[in-house]
Amino acid sequence: MSDKKTDSRWRFRPEEEKHDIYSLHRQALREPPEPQEGLEPPPWWLWVISVLLIFWAGFYLGRYGGVFGPYVHVLEEGRRTERETALVPKEPETTVSGAEVYARVCAACHQPNGQGVPGVFPPLAGSEWVLKDPETPILIVLHGLQGPIEVKGTVYNNVMPEWGSKLSNEEIAAVLTYVRNSWGNQTAEITPDMVEKVRKETQERKTHWTQEELLKLKK
Amino acid sequence: MKSDHSIPGTEEAPELSYRILSDTSSSAPVIVFFTSAVVWLLVGTVFGLIASFKFNFPDWLGNIPALTFGRVRPAHLNSVIYGWASLGIAGLYVWLTARLCQTEVHWRRLLYISAILWNAGVLYGVVSILGGHSQGIEWLEFPKGAQTLIAMASVLLSLSILRTFYGRRVKHIYVSLWYILASVIWFPILYVIANLPFYSGVTQAAVNWWYAHNILTVWVTPAGLAAAYYFIPKVIGRPIHSYYLSLLGFWSFALFYNWNGIHHLIGGPLPTWLISVSIVASVLMFIPVITVAINHHLTMVGHFGKLRYSPTLRFVVFGAMCYTAVSFQGSIQALRSFNEITHFTHYTVGHAHLGLYAFFTMSIFGAIYYIMPRLTKWEWPYPVLIKFHFWLVALGITLYVISMTVGGFIQGLYMNDPSRPFMDSVQVTKPYLMARSIAGVVILIGHLFFIYLFYLMIKRKGVKRLTPPWYEKAEEYAR
Amino acid sequence: MMFIRAYVFFLGVLATLFLGWAALTFIPGIQIKEVKPLPGLKPYTEQELRGRAIYIREGCVYCHSQQTRPDGFGVDQRRGWGRPSVPGDYVYDRPHLLGTMRTGPDLFNIGARQPSEDWHLIHLYNPRATSPGSIMPPYPWLFEEAEEAPEEFYRMQGKRVVPVPEQFRPEGKVVIATQEALDLVAYLLSLNHTYPVKAEKR
Structure with missing residues (x-):
């Protein structure tokens, strides 16, 4: 893709500018400089929160991971071996409304x-x-x-x-x-x-x- | 660094001449992108409003097949996501990349082609949905033809942005640019993968929601964050608080966010581990969100007074705060115990609008208020209309989110109470749905003010001003 | 100066997306592929597929889910919406229509719960005729109006007269279901997943 020709059309050529440069580019010239980044260290409690969350994640996946098999609706059963029971509808309730x-x-x-x-x-x-x-x-x-x-x-x-x-x-x-x-x-x-x-x-x-x-x- | 363009008075500060160079070269394509985005914003808002009123008056326009709820709703979603949001993002990315790389926009022709293809794709897609030719997969309703057009358009956009990045004159890559580069690489890949015709049944549901949530991961959220990371320090004129926080925020975002999607199917017929993994990833989103919130807040702190005079800052800070809010809400909403109530209800709709409107759209408004004067060399003519715009959409979206959140929660409680007939869960939402429609009208009026202002900007009409809006207040503040 | 080498950055970005794709769609896709259709599940007939296309066209999925949750997570079963759905129920679904909204009730077992064809036709013509207070839109373009005549007159011509209550139809007219309406109802009635799930053994 050769864009050379197009580019030159857009390149800024001051000699062609008939206007006062400052009023023409007022908006760009009045800006503060492009943003920079400071170097403050992250607060200590951010690390604490992150570590706690990751621990929680491990626990949650262990508890509700369903041994990472293709089993669906394994909720309360957790790690029970007879996971398949979750698929079978429960007994109807004894009192019917x-x-x-x-x-x-x-x-x-x-x-x-x-x-x-x-x-x-x-x-x-x-x-x-x-x-x-x-x-x-x-x-x-x-x-x-x-x-x-x-x-x-x-x-x-x-x-x-x-x-x-x-x-x-x-x-x-x-x-x-x-x-x-x-x-x-x-x-x-x-x-x-x-x-x-x-x-x-x-x-x-x-x-x-x-x-x-x-x-x-x-x- | 030495400037190779001699602009009188900028010899000592080459950055100034690069700034003018990049603005000049990005001006035409960005105006094209923004203008078409604003048109789609209007179209999308009208569709959204029709859909909303259909809940209040189900027989209204009931004889017109093209305007039935099940067609207007996807038309609304697709025109705001692929029309307004995507084209707005494209404009923002092109402008910001050139700025941050201190160079001109390369391969501009690709951008024009991209804009044409993109608009054609969305138009074709929306008309097809209204005509009844939807693919029936949420967020991917467009027919294959429209999807091909959009995929091609997004590849062209990415190529141009990557080429501009390649021609950069800076050594240090600023954090906004990380988000932009990641985004332009992710989006075309994601869009193509999700549209491959291999899926069916439950696997397709997984791909569907992985994709739908990832639109936020790879496209909408990076744009909102890139805007916040750029405009907050830019307007207040101080550095962003911490490079390390930026780093942690970006990589934890990239790592966790695109695992979130399956939390849309909690309780559904998918492997339990898959749902659990998505829940965990959603909760781990606390890490990037808190990180970004600290970074933005500590940059802003002590400068909140400037919200009064900079429309950009006002919109972008509103957006950044809503980003924190919507992400916290999302993490909690993904937990099974909470999701049991809110799943399948209007609560989710409220959440989606908190993210896509209060965070994303407000940020893009802020960006447009900053960028447009630099492209058209014209100041926003009527600051009072900006004020109307801000307050109408801010109040509108607040009413919207509150009514959907409260109404949806009650709807969920009713749905989970088997002693109540299902119809009760419909009846109880009616006043909230009405409040939502009113909020929609308020937002539409706000948009009309914005669109009028935008029109004046591209036509360079209205009062000729030499200073930005509320300049006097800024002076006062500086004293 | 600190700056990330661009290619490391790009590799990292690609890796994160790839990881998410592999974990959330590729691996479960392989796991679910092994799932066979359940013995009680019948493939859709031609007519039901036509009805399904109308279901998609009119966007029913935006208000109706087709997935039921297990007991202890929501009350789907106590509402009589059926046993929890499993991947084997959806093998013939393309595109999937799981849905994520319940502005209206779940339809996973609507064919078993409401087997009356008349009810469905009336409900589609005007939901408020069968369900007062409903906010579902009407679908009059799936029906035709004709001069009032005894039902036999239309039945002889192979037309299906819908017994819409008088106050819900235009005066002096009867409502006749088009083929599209009949197809859609056939699809709805086919949504019957009451057959048992054999526990999948390893």
Whole structure:
């Protein structure tokens, strides 16, 4: 890259300057000199902090280094030999909160206030299907529901997925008890045993319920 | 040293003639870089503001695909990083390298080509994102074509700067120049490595965040620090406190900072040791940061009164202080116990703006206030507008960072409380998001003042002044 | 005088970058390469990949993560977002879409958590129809509007009518999902990582 020609264009040539040199380069000439560096020694405590931090770093890597293998989520296990356990989900908690299950499973469609979405997802508050007997809501949650269904005088036509394979008996019992006792609903509690019983009775069923089937079952 | 250019009155001080030589030769390319940077600053700010208001009014402009949040946000990020920041950095580096090497800018043609390629790349990239052609990788959204243009532009810039360095007339290499040289070597390499098409799955996530954080390591932070190391001692006219601190600060920075990236994926599906190493490196960042803070503070001490009359010093010192703040925050934020709360929340957004705006952008503003009069031979015409600019953006960014930090922290607490529905963590941030939008408007107004001033500078319009802004105050101070 | 020899300086600078690159991307890359796709993980279908491209185009990743953290670090599992994700879950992901924001919920298991296609379509047309208070933007350009007619009329033409509640759609119109919307929903429903992880033995 030969920039000689360009350079000469830019090189400063005082003989061509028509202006007073000082006013032309006022800004550059008034500056202090280019910065220099002093030679003060660093404060002693900076070294102390640095050494302490490096010690801490060693400790932290030893504790949370996960033996530098391709293992993920090795947090509490630290150096334990059975590191792989970290990959396996922990046992579900023994006490299940119905409100929590509702928030994570049901609220997306039926809404946090149990009112559903008008014309699309039916309400649970005051719904005859939720309130009439304990088995019907268990059946619906276990196997899902499909096709037109009349709730509180309005017909809804949509699909509710099955949750039987995804929720435990305890969770279904807790969430149904919650649904049957919230937003003005007030009915009997549902226990895990009742869910277990219904689950056993209908274990061959692989498809969603329809309104007619449910009505036939519970005359 | 003897001057080979005879400027009357400078025979006794060759440095003066070199200074004029380097300013004269850097003037045109630096003005090109700064002007395009300022245009991208405006574009980026507007995109940022649209994105912010979309949180407040999600249905606003809801029918326009190009202006949906998921496209405007990357358009904002890319136009401020690759447009404003990168072109501003290029201008700063070219000017500062020539100054510190006491020589003219070499290979200037490469710089013009670089500026053209760079602007073309960013324009192509931003338009592609808005048109829906994003690569979908954060910080690397630009399509391959735009990335190629930017990579070529950055190589040309680096070549010119290294050539200028090769032609230096100084023996001692000042600390600002260390950062610049490291930066122009790192950036093209990093940018090319990160864009190689070999990665997928979790490895790609590691490369992605190694790169995204390293943009700060190799590009943005060195520029901010080079500016602080140069302008603080320059304006107050005394040496930087300690060479040894500079040395320790630079090498610990180079060693630790580019190991930080994976702290963006704490708790994620990456090998635990990898995350731990990044956490450790983030915490070790205390060493370079404290070192640099001591160095700057002990240089400034006893001269804080000068903040009143030098716009450059005002912006650069604000930036340097925010550098300390953002780095401390970053180190703590990387710890698992803290990160558990702030990960995935707006807190991170606040942190990013504390770094990229309060530290970096303010430093570049300071640099532009210093450099422009030397290039256009024109003084900033309206000091009062500089005052407006400073206070609007300073207050704006303060409100921004506070609202995002507090709002994000509460959002994190709500998210980690399983008895609350997820929606609560959205609802609780709404007032903070509104405060953020207001902060954005304030910052935009500040930018408009700055852009107006900048326009007057390149056009050499406005009041003709013979002294720098607040010169009278400076005189008073000197007495 | 103290000054660093330029070439020592340049070597040092290159070495630091190289070290970081090797440690943070190269070595883990080799370690993770050995990871096989998990037995329960299916490759994306053609349609799901088209949907994934729309997910990328509309920038969903800026508000939704696709990674779940272990118990004891956040409450992802108690929220029902699924077991902690592992590298074997992502072998078919290119580009990766891990995401680092949760302005909206995690989507790693959205297909299992919300298997209703209707819900997703309504939600994409107007998020506030299914989730009041949501700040997610609507995506009306993934849908078409047509004159109100019985659903069968459109179903005969192979069109998918979205049951958007009346107050959320233009008066006298029905909302029909475009192929893009269906592809995107197919992708979302494919995000189902509920299969178990076999502990990886050494």
